[in-house]
Amino acid sequence: MTAFVRSGTPTSSQMRLPDNVDTVEKCLTWCLEQMWDLYGNSDFYPVANADPVKRVQKNAFKAANGSNTKLFSIYLTVDPNFGRDGSTKEWLATQEIGTATASNNYNS
Numbered sequence: 458m459t460a461f462v463r464s465g466t467p468t469s470s471q472m473r474l475p476d477n478v479d480t481v482e483k484c485l486t487w488c489l490e491q492m493w494d495l496y497g498n499s500d501f502y503p504v505a506n507a508d509p510v511k512r513v514q515k516n517a518f519k520a521a522n523g524s525n526t527k528l529f530s531i532y533l534t535v536d537p538n539f540g541r542d543g544s545t546k547e548w549l550a551t552q553e554i555g556t557a558t559a560s561n562n563y564n565s
Contacts (some may be wrong), residue, residue, distance in 0.1 A: 489529045495557040
């Protein structure tokens with residue numbers, strides 16, 4: 458797991474959310490880039506008896522309007538009891554993929 462802090466000095470198992478990450482889009486991209494870096498080579502089996510896919514996938518392309526665009530696909534496992542009590546937030550029911558820690562390159 459790579460945890461992050463919003464301020465202060467991160468521990469060896471944490472990343473500090475950079476000050477210039479100031480929008481939802483930047484935060485999402487920062488997190489997805491870390492996930493791809495950590496688990497982009499990890500296999501996942503979304504369908505029984507089928508070939509595996511990469512757990513985190515990233516594609517870069519030029520969109521029809523000419524903008525550089527990234528497309529991420531990620532498989533996250535949710536607690537099997539999610540939704541039964543009606544009050545658990547979906548992001549709190551998401552399980553950790555592994556114990557990897559991101560590079561310090563994400564702290565700036």
